[in-house]
Amino acid sequence: MAKDKNTNYQVLAENRRARFDYQIEEDLECGIVLTGSEVKSLRTGKANIAESYASVENGELWLINGYIAPYEPARTWGHEERRHRKLLVKRKELARLWNATQREGMTIVPLVLYFNDVGRIKIKIAIAKGKKLHDKRESEAKRDWDRQKQRLLKDHG
Numbered sequence: 001m002a003k004d005k006n007t008n009y010q011v012l013a014e015n016r017r018a019r020f021d022y023q024i025e026e027d028l029e030c031g032i033v034l035t036g037s038e039v040k041s042l043r044t045g046k047a048n049i050a051e052s053y054a055s056v057e058n059g060e061l062w063l064i065n066g067y068i069a070p071y072e073p074a075r076t077w078g079h080e081e082r083r084h085r086k087l088l089v090k091r092k093e094l095a096r097l098w099n100a101t102q103r104e105g106m107t108i109v110p111l112v113l114y115f116n117d118v119g120r121i122k123i124k125i126a127i128a129k130g131k132k133l134h135d136k137r138e139s140e141a142k143r144d145w146d147r148q149k150q151r152l153l154k155d156h157g
Helices: 036-043 091-102 133-156
Strands: 010-014 022-032 053-057 060-064 085-088 106-115 121-130
Touching: 022 091, 022 106, 053 091, 060 091, 091 106, 091 121
Parallel strands: none
Antiparallel strands: 010 106, 022 085, 022 121, 053 060, 053 106, 060 085, 106 121
């Protein structure tokens, strides 16, 4: 039996800079606790996770500085735009994340905020290590070479 094409998957916000600034070690999908007005606002596609990060505090995982625009019809009972939002992970994963952040230079970075195929809002986070300036230059040079190589293969291949 063939599986249908995933039609409900929709990217809401993406941290494109994360792969440039950090070396991604491992990533995982987790849930996020939201209010009703936040979900409505996300359905309109107004979110930004570019400047955000995740942190383990008091035995819980939190998304810090993630932006979700206010939902206009719910402005009376709306939400704070940049409040700390709880992320839902299993206890074993939480312990692994906490241990990774205790090591030198490791941080938890959100990569993508999206609706999964069931229609629930999920966030993909990654354990990452910050790149030095020479590492960024190296990855930029590699990316440029790959583009040039594709152009040459397209033109002459």
